[in-house]
Amino acid sequence: MRLFLSVLLCSAVLFAFLSPSVSGHSSESSGAPHPIFGFRDSAAEAAAEARFLAVPDPKLAEEHLRTLTQAPHMAGTPEDKATADYVAQKFRAAGLNTEIVEYKVWINYPSEISVDITAPAGVEMHGPTREHVDGDSYDDDPRVVMPFSGMSPSGDAEAEVVYANYGTPEDFDKLDKLKIDVRGKIVLVRYGQNFRGVKAFVAQEHGAAGVIIYSDPFDDGWWRGDKYPNGPWRPDTGVQRGSVGYMFEFPGDPTTPGVASLPSLPASQRVSPEQSAQMPKIPVTPLSYHDASPILQHLGGPDSPREWQGSLPFTYHVGPGPARVKMHLKQDYQFRTLWDVIGRVRGSEFQEEWVVAGNHRDAWVYGAVDPNSGTAAMLETVHGIGELLKSGWKPKRTMIFGSWDGEEEGLIGSTEWAEQHESELRGAPAYFNMDVAVSGSKFGASAVPSLKQFLRDVTKAVPSPKGGTVYQAWQKSDQPGAPSTQSPAEAIGDTRRMPAANVNGDVPVGDLGSGSDYSAFQQHLGVPSTDISSTGPYGVYHSVFDNFAWFKKFGDPDFVYEQQMARVFGLEALRMADADVLPYDYEEYGKEIAVYLDAAKKRAEGKFGDRPLDLNAVKAAAKHFQEAGTKILAKQKNPPRDPARLNQALRSAERALLVPEGLPHRPWFRHAIYAPGEYTGYAAVVIPGVNEALDKGDAERARQQLAVLTAALDRAAKALEGAR
Template structure:
């Protein structure tokens, strides 16, 4: 999801203009009529309208299940209906955590306090950062906890990194693992640390990976400033995605609570140790004070001192209070029934929720998707109909663990047996370069 992408507003179910110029197109005996539809479609999407969508969708922080999140669902639904799509807002009841109190402190060997955070994020001139609806930096799926332990620097927190820690004679039991973002999913970092016996995990963004080493920091440039924090879920999504309490079952409003897994059965999907993100401003005094042996040289980040492994020198105290509750989220689904094969679905979608405002992730993609819907609406007015059913999905609670899309897929598992393709537009615009990835069967389409 955090990979830089620039995705064209034309999605797969409307053929690309470059293809339309070809005298022979795979799948068509005669491409003439489709070429006319493509040409008509490509005149419709409007960058100014996309910009208006983006401003509306990002006007307020809209964490999944919040009133502001519902407002974005209603806006998207209105645009779907305006284009002529069969539209519904589909609610689900899912388990989500919301932070009540997040406190991280670190002390040196003499008991001197090194840091207390997470430090409130700040960029000069940003008029939106003081909105009281902005939640403190936290990890989705982290449990509450109050733990204290010696800090061990574990590089990226990969399996190889933790094996190296063990090889170097460091026992992780009861320790606080300090790891940096990159190379693997944050939930995997926490999972491995938990397996190694760690008491808690702190995840920070090193400037070598996401900061001034890459280019100018915000507001001068596009890269992460000193006190910026990457939020994210630490759910064990390699086990299963979606609502932790309803694996394989759609958590519809009608699902009885008796059908949900109890808290003591969630360990396969949820961490049992607390985890929280930090900025490199907050991580710096911890790393600077760490004693013990030097870290392996490939583990050195970009802060201006030698990184040590720890084991002595720094103790961290993590006090996290999470409000776990079953909360309502809202997918928005738009459909255009197919004329020849209505049971075969071509699906395109993107999530809508965000940890804060979500300008790049996800709503640059949602803005592009809405202009695609705008184009499809104009074709419908002119008599176009797809041969297969087109489904457009605006998913909720993706950030917490692909929750909204998973619940919808679980509810429609039978119909999805006949699905033809799915196209996702998440980070639609982030910089000047185009990027896309696909399953091998769509290789030529991406090219």
């Protein structure tokens, strides 16, 4: 589901850090394996890794993808269940102890969706038009769901239209300055720059009667390049479906915050969906630019600010009217069954320590890129683990592979499973996520800082289809830090987002915001997480055109990037499961937090008049944490004979950063360092308690949140020092 913003970095800077070949493969063949961090016997580990790396197979990945995407398989449909059965069968064939876990969750399918122009007279538009291009028959299948917004209420609205650009708070401020009142109006916004649920939420805050979200050709259509089927970009009738749930307070089933939606959960323990903070109160629905064009073209009022102009061939005005639109939405809301597939390999030494790796399986339509490029790659990862198991290898820690359902509706399958297993996951060393594995050839990743170096090291051991290692290709890429599943729509300048701190002068790894299945693990339970992806030009996100034909033509024709992602994903899990000493880097974590605090200090300057914020205590705590990180890193490199205490200290540090009472107004989010942004949704807010208090200019809350952060950093530093 996730879309991300990219951070462009000067590639010249990165070339300076190019290192000689460090491929696990090449070193293996030369017979002299370089040390692998966390392992006493690097040669044995390198041998196991080489056996694993030899297995993932492009042809088999292609077969998985073809099977998984043969029919539309939205969460809760029989076709979704069929993909669960396929995944379960492959898990079992690899020797994983496999179960299909059911949850009952509140989601909508559309029953009637229409958007009509009712004025001016003579302008005709009845949408949404069926998605169609000549030369692609995927849209003929009657199971293709009509374009709609997940979690929108049913409702009718008829009103004049106001155009509000991307629907950010700043865009609404501009409308205010233009003296355009959106109260009672239908707000037309374009996709891009923020999560669609944020657009709906902000429009609702401003009193809109309804929201239409359309895909402008500027953002992911012909302005970017040739449109499908001639190119990878969005054709005229292509619509981006998606959830408009507001996941600022919590993701997952809207009726069960913090609790697993097991079928046995009594109704009395669920909150009523109408009460849920997640669900917008006004109707929201998506359109193609084919359908939105006549609405936009018939807006009067002032010219829109020039940067609001998209690529349709007329000047965009903001309205209101004279175009009037009637929205008619009838949603079919029910408690529906979701199916997570869970496969386990029991750990030989530390079976209580779960190393979890997951990908979602449900798609809005066929989902060749999002998410089944990830599922196909994960199945080849599991294939590789299966071959290792057959050779007699056993992981030290328990490995769990999760094929999540209902991610598109609101990260539901992963959230419910994580909530169900909260107590077991307290000891989990890591969660590895992969949503979109492949939409092109550029590798990118996000991670908690303690795993950034681990991730870089893993990519040094995996060959790239471009030659050399994935790490080397990543360094050369002009977009090295691009966290996964990036859409061009999101790539255009969001300057509010803090670029990933690059404290080591190495390839930057992005920060985890939200928008994919790591959220419950990292931000609710404090399980150190990563997210990986290989991306490229991709304009068919969440449309019927994200299908096998698109993928074969534009995504990864030879499935070699699928093979690469299966290897990187598997090596993450393998190394973490087998490490003698857990391979975290808390020194890098400490350095990043110092950067966040410097930025917060700058932001706080001049605020709060004669009672400025005092950051001395929190900076001292951060320094303490960083020093503890440096000390423990030295110990990790030169571990005692029995590393049990050392590992215990390492495992407890991340969880020490959880704030028991949660973030202000959103207790489900408990991580003191990372949360999804209130007005971005996808992008991470760092030290969210403090930064959001600064956003609001709330001095008292800022002081209180500084104290909370100081305490969390002290706890984490003490946890690391517990290794003594």
